[in-house]
Amino acid sequence: EPEVTQTPSHQVTQMGQEVILRCVPISNHLYFYWYRQILGQKVEFLVSFYNNEISEKSEIFDDQFSVERPDGSNFTLKIRSTKLEDSAMYFCASRAGGSTDTQYFGPGTRLTVL
């Protein structure tokens, strides 16, 4: 069964550094998402992406964040200048589209900002 994949599984970075988190959505899916989950807390929506543009974004998704689909398979989340409070698990998800609402989550990237 196809799955969403994410790399790396764990990223450690220094405060102020840029990070890029990578996701490969399920191949025939059209809608892509990023969520984050601070340890022990709920999953929070960051951004949705369709047809090469952002559909929706939350208050968390400020100017430090950007998303890109650089080719036909990858979907990336960039954080330009990481802060300590960016430490969290970041999940990518994808959805087929049409009348299908189900979002399938990747395994996550644990980001640790020191």
Add this chain to the structure above:
Amino acid sequence: GENVEQHPSTLSVQEGDSAVIKCTYSDSASNYFPWYKQELGKRPQLIIDIRSNVGEKKDQRIAVTLNKTAKHFSLHITETQPEDSAVYFCAALETSYDKVIFGPGTSLSVIP
């Protein structure tokens, strides 16, 4: 925007008993309600979902009910097993906005 509340935050049941988790949502335009199970360190896994044109849905030991008028929905797990132990998240989606809002989660422990 949408806000999803969830109760209880923790729940312990004896193996074989039933577990019920309740959620409320604020946006009457929300029309899709998934439930996710998350084991420690793992991704959220969809276990059941319900759309607003349906009042109840069942899949083996898991059932979900939806009351659109009251804006609440519930997850029912019968004959609980130790492997049901996990954090369960309810969520709501207003499809024209295409963003899923999660509840705070319920940590379920099934005691053998």
